[in-house]
Amino acid sequence: MAAALARLSAAGVQASAPRCGHDGRVRAAMCGMSDGRILVVDVPQAALDQVRALGWRLLSELPDARVQACD
Numbered sequence: 001m002a003a004a005l006a007r008l009s010a011a012g013v014q015a016s017a018p019r020c021g022h023d024g025r026v027r028a029a030m031c032g033m034s035d036g037r038i039l040v041v042d043v044p045q046a047a048l049d050q051v052r053a054l055g056w057r058l059l060s061e062l063p064d065a066r067v068q069a070c071d
Contacts, residue, residue, distance in 0.1 A: 001070070004039050013051055015041035020071070024064025040067055 001018055008015045021038045029035070040059055043051050048058075059065055 001039055005041070008041070008043075008051070008054070011050065011054060013043055013047045013054075015043050017042045019067050020069065021059075021065055021067045023062050024066060037071075038062070038065060 001020075005015055005018060019040050021040045023036045023038050025036055027033065027036060059067075
């Protein structure tokens, strides 16, 4: 979590309210494969294009995603 927040900060994006989540997709457990965990943060509306360019997506674009307690 800290590394992702640091990358956003280095890009000039002020992210707030970090919390954990899961993308909601079912997948087989395999070494090296994604486990579906996601980091959910709030960013200013003006930074949306910038965070999208960094590979982030809106939570609303992940219809099965849910916020959950961090492990």
